[in-house]
Amino acid sequence: MTNAKLGEALRLLGVGEPAVRVYLALLDLAPAPLDAIGEATGLGGEEFAAAYGELADAGLAGTAAEGADGVAPVPPAAGLEILARHRAAELEASRLAVGGAFESFRRRRLAAYDAPLVEVVTGEAVGPRLRQAWASAREQIRQFESPPYFPTPGATDDALATLARGVTQRVIYSRESLEYPGRLSEAIEPAGEAGEQARVLPSVPVKLVIIDEAYALVSLSIREADVHHTMLVVQPCGLLSALVALFEESWRSALPFHGRTTRPGGLPPADRRLLWLLAGGASDEAVARELGISRRTLFRRLQILMARLGAANRFQLALQAQRAGWL
Template structure:
């Protein structure tokens, strides 16, 4: 091994530069008087004494004669083991110190960052923030829709404009959405006709709007109290991932509401609406109200449709309508 490599190895073990020079001189000249070793290493006086003392403490040198003037290197096994342990202890202390400093940094930075993970929007600010969300969508919108509703002027137009831009829109409606006065005819059906993918569940777990993978708006609405005055804006984090997973799971279990876009020949639009409402779980009262007919007329239409489809009950009628492309 060259002197340069040996010196680097000693320095890696924690031996100082001056002590390395003295040790190399010892290997070349010892046993020899300490002064001669110092001259070979280019050291003298207190500097030489300190470097030699470091080697003695490390177990790498000792006196070769009783008078202590002649010195020599000693077998390094024990000394190197001590140095290695000291070095390992120092490295561990450094690792703990650096790791602790980073953890402190992370905690402070995360605490500051968390202030922006969830934003609370209340009152009159909800409408503009919702419209901004629709306008910012680039790829897809995922939504849970359920009453109570915040009156937002132009909301339907925003949804239609988003669809027109080619943004995929998937909405899971609650049954209460279909039964909400005028919601079906003025909001749901126009969006479906424009390309919205709609499904229905008896209820949805939360009012939710997910914009691309960027953020989500969660309404803290309470239907029983008709409270719709607070919305949470959730930025990318574990909570947003959980909301996306919740939507996708609900989407898989929800029933298709709009079905195929092809219009079967000879099926009046009113009957198609009737079948949609029926498949969505709307009650007879709601269906009759949405169609603007009496319940007696509704029953008569149902009987005609059941006969056309060869169904013995409403369930069979809905199933046959789906198979025939009427839903």
């Protein structure tokens, strides 16, 4: 190891510049009397004494031989090993001290400011908080969507504006969402046409909106009153991680829903919409209502589709429609 590299290594390990000069002089001249080493370094008496004392304390210098009037360096490899161990011990002690101090700070901060991991929003504050959440999204929104719905004017416009900003929206709708009067044509299909990724489950476990990785909104519904007037805002914690995992697991098992998406295959858009509604689990009544036709007309169109695909029942119809690229 050259003197320059050795000096840099010593400085990185916490040895002061005067002590580095003394150690390098020891390597060049030792064994030698202390006075000779001091003269070689050009350091004053007190400064030299302090520098040599630093080396001795670090285990890098000692007497040349027992009873001899002279000093010598500890070999560089051994000396650096000693310093490295001391430095590692100091770093570990510092890590523990900093970690303990931060934990103490965190406890004091939570106690002082009562910073909750879950915030409760109620009443008329729910709607504005939902709109604020959509506006704050930067990368991704994940959502479980199901009735009952809070009356939030402009909610569909907010969702479309978020999609236009390039924010990914993945939504899992419950079957009830498809059957809810006007929801399909007024909210679900416009969002799908704007780029929303939608899937369907027979039911969703909770009404949920996850904004990026920042926080989640969980609605507490009162089904009998057909409103939801209480919402939880969950900050980053184990509960938020659990909600994200719940969504991702549900997304994997949900059925893709494309609404009015058109694909090659010669199927009229109205019939494709009919098939998607049935595949999503909507009832015959809900399908007829959304299509604006009677149940008798619905059954007649189903029979035409079944005959076209050679299906004897609805299960075979769904299977053949998927094979034909209609679903």
